[in-house]
Amino acid sequence: MNQFYCEKEKEIIQAFRCGTLSTELERHASSCAICADTVAVSKFLQSDRVAAPMLPDSDFIWWMGQLAIKQMAVERATRSIALVKKTSYIAISTAALWLILTPGHLRSIASALSKYEMWSGGGLRESALLMAVGALFFTLLASLYFARSEE
Amino acid sequence: MSGSIADSTGRPSVNQDAFRVFYSRTKGSLWAYLLRISRRPDVADDLLQESYCRFLAANLPEMDAAASRSYLFRIATNLLHDRWRRKEAPDLVDSTNQSCQDDPEMRTDVRRAFDQLKPRERQLLWLAHVEGFDHKEIAHLTGLKVASVRVLLFRARGELAAALRERW
Numbered sequence: 001m002n003q004f005y006c007e008k009e010k011e012i013i014q015a016f017r018c019g020t021l022s023t024e025l026e027r028h029a030s031s032c033a034i035c036a037d038t039v040a041v042s043k044f045l046q047s048d049r050v051a052a053p054m055l056p057d058s059d060f061i062w063w064m065g066q067l068a069i070k071q072m073a074v075e076r077a078t079r080s081i082a083l084v085k086k087t088s089y090i091a092i093s094t095a096a097l098w099l100i101l102t103p104g105h106l107r108s109i110a111s112a113l114s115k116y117e118m119w120s121g122g123g124l125r126e127s128a129l130l131m132a133v134g135a136l137f138f139t140l141l142a143s144l145y146f147a148r149s150e151e
Numbered sequence: 152m153s154g155s156i157a158d159s160t161g162r163p164s165v166n167q168d169a170f171r172v173f174y175s176r177t178k179g180s181l182w183a184y185l186l187r188i189s190r191r192p193d194v195a196d197d198l199l200q201e202s203y204c205r206f207l208a209a210n211l212p213e214m215d216a217a218a219s220r221s222y223l224f225r226i227a228t229n230l231l232h233d234r235w236r237r238k239e240a241p242d243l244v245d246s247t248n249q250s251c252q253d254d255p256e257m258r259t260d261v262r263r264a265f266d267q268l269k270p271r272e273r274q275l276l277w278l279a280h281v282e283g284f285d286h287k288e289i290a291h292l293t294g295l296k297v298a299s300v301r302v303l304l305f306r307a308r309g310e311l312a313a314a315l316r317e318r319w
Binding site: 003004005010013014016017034036037038040041042044045046048049050052053055056058059061062064065066068069072 | 265
């Protein structure tokens, strides 16, 4: 026995669960403070049983479980699609924010488009193209990563 | 009618007949545990169904009855912890309707002593004294260390025993 635990504790609990406490255990409990508390608490809890009300039928619970399994399977299957969607939205939003917050670039792109000079060189066009390619590349990589992790 | 449910890989999971037997053996004790810890019959009803649904959805390997029961109680314990984390205030169960002793007034009084313990204390006492789990199993169910279970159980038991002696 240590300060918080006595080896006889489990025996006493089991005895109460089965219904009878042996003379030996009773004698031990009268001299052990931990086991005396164990007896008092076990006696109370074993006698304080609450009758369960009408509980659901097992077949009902079984079919609720099958619905839960199917729902989890659907969520797992659509998780990667949802993630790819979110990643695409983030990439597109980032590109859109960049274009909005740097209106000079947007005007230049619009001007170049109107003159059909988009591919005629210049750092601005290259950086816009780089951003678009980068966003696409990132989206593709993220999609591949999440698709593989799902597998 | 029997049936087995396969998961997405085609492996059989729990057989319906086996589940029927398991359910009939555990539903009463699980409901009583959920009621005494949550102190609300509606919560006990909800968590009972949720526990069994999660048990079925867990796709467990073959286990004996004791291990299955332990796993079921672990699920129920986790669900109770989720409720505590959401800080859902428990209501006291009406003690007067549920006594099985001769002196209703005394039973109400002593039951109030139990109900006034902290949820964790009620949980440990119930798992040890009513369900018969040992300290190691209780540690596994609750996520505590074995040494912590011993100390917390010792304190909870001492507190309840003192309250019971006052009232008896």
